[in-house]
Amino acid sequence: xxxxxxxxxxxxxxxxxxAARNVxxxxxxxxxxxxxxxxxxxxxxxxxxxxxxxVSLARIMQQVFGVKVEARSAQLREDNAEALLTGDxxxxxxxxxxxxxxxxxxxxxxxxxxxxxxxxxxxxxxxRVVWSKGFTPDRxxxxxxxxxxxxxLPFYVMVSSVVVSIIRAYLDQGTVQxxxxxxxxxxxx
Amino acid sequence: xxxxxxxxxxxSDGDYKDTIDFDLEDATVLSIAEEGIRSGYMEGVPQxxxxxxxxxxxxxxxxxxxxxxxxxxxxxxxYGVQ
Numbered sequence: 696x697x698x699x700x701x702x703x704x705x706x707x708x709x710x711x712x713x714a715a716r717n718v719x720x721x722x723x724x725x726x727x728x729x730x731x732x733x734x735x736x737x738x739x740x741x742x743x744x745x746x747x748x749x750v751s752l753a754r755i756m757q758q759v760f761g762v763k764v765e766a767r768s769a770q771l772r773e774d775n776a777e778a779l780l781t782g783d784x785x786x787x788x789x790x791x792x793x794x795x796x797x798x799x800x801x802x803x804x805x806x807x808x809x810x811x812x813x814x815x816x817x818x819x820x821x822x823r824v825v826w827s828k829g830f831t832p833d834r835x836x837x838x839x840x841x842x843x844x845x846x847x848l849p850f851y852v853m854v855s856s857v858v859v860s861i862i863r864a865y866l867d868q869g870t871v872q873x874x875x876x877x878x879x880x881x882x883x884x
Numbered sequence: 885x886x887x888x889x890x891x892x893x894x895x896s897d898g899d900y901k902d903t904i905d906f907d908l909e910d911a912t913v914l915s916i917a918e919e920g921i922r923s924g925y926m927e928g929v930p931q932x933x934x935x936x937x938x939x940x941x942x943x944x945x946x947x948x949x950x951x952x953x954x955x956x957x958x959x960x961x962x963y964g965v966q
Contacts, residue, residue, distance in 0.1 A: 793962065814961035820895035821959045833941060833960040875890075875956060880897040880928075882890065884945055884954065 696866060697783040698722045702771055702799060704748040706847070707813055708789030709738035710855035712752055715787075716762045718862055724779060725749040726770035735845040771795055776802045785865070786810035787858060796832040803827050809865060813858050819847045822854045822876040824861055829873060850878050857881065887944070887953040891917045891926055893935060898928025906953050910942040917957045 699715055701708045704725035712723055725748040729739045733748075743751040753766035771779060771790070776798060780786060786808055788799045796812060803810035810827040857874045864870040875882040885907070889900035900920050904913070914937045917926070924931030943956040 791962075816959035816961050818895075818959065821892050821961065823958065823961055829945075833962045835962040875892065875897065875958065877892055877897045878895050882897060882956075884951055884956075 696785055698765065699785045699787060699862060700724065700780060701787045701789060702795070703789035703791065704737075704739075704752050705733070705789065705791065706737045706851045707815065707854060707858075708787070709748070709752055710851055711787055711789060711813070711858050712756065712764060713738050714852075714855045714859045715862060716756060716760055716764075718859060719785075719866070720763075720765070721756075722765040722767060722784075723749045723752055724767040724769060724771060725752075726768060736848045736851060771798060773798060780808065781806060782808075784808060785862060787862070788812040793832050793835050800827045800830055800832065811858065811861055813854060815854070819850055820878060822850070822857075823874065824854065824857050824876065825873045826871055853878070885947075885953055887955045889913070889917060889920075889955050889957070891921065891929060891937075891957040892959065893921050893926075893929050893937075894932065896929045898926040901925055901927060904955065906944065906946075906955065908955075913942050913955055913957065914940060 698720045700722045701711050702724045704723050712721055727748050729744050729746055729748055731744050733739055734741050747768040749766040749768055753764040756762045756764040786803050790796055804827050811824055812830045813824045815822045854876055857876055861872050864872050873884050886903040887906040889904050918935055918937045920926040921929055921935035922933050940957050941960055945954045947953040
């Protein structure tokens, strides 16, 4: 495998990068900038407010852990998916919208690139981490999940750990696992 | 084919005490699950007389070598939290 590519460096994606730092080379993709409200529950610091999330996260990983992370300051679209995702990679979808999730799913299935989707419910008391083959994106009509509230941080970290477990199971044993996650339980299938 | 019915509600995850038909319509599955939570018939999920599964999603997983057929009732998950 060439790289673990994490698409989206928000509350979930930023913690996936943190947790996966010893699993393999990482590339993180995000076009968004860090806002003050993000630092409560995302792995971004106050000193980096205003900076691109991917670039800032790569810098922190280098400074704090000595881990090189490739950063792509870009919004994933049909016309750049080939350049950003193609290769001997493992894709982790941590985006927040139906269009991006659909694009990642269809692209990775068409190219036979291993890919998992990490998705949270609006109330952030449920998440699922699902391989592309069995994944159907849900519509965005249940209320925006908040990333300002630090109270959800333990759950984001928990889901990030599940993501890394699934990556490891695939890389180490070739096992394909999916997981349904609540703050109190994990259901593997 | 019979299936295990799993439901996630208010951060808890539980199983309906009986198996149900794998091919039931989504609306029927949601109705069974909702009534299961309201009546306390869902092991692992605290009884909630006001439970409402409007907008919940029904996922179906066929039997595998390691798991029986499962119907999973869960909240929608549109977000990765940007």
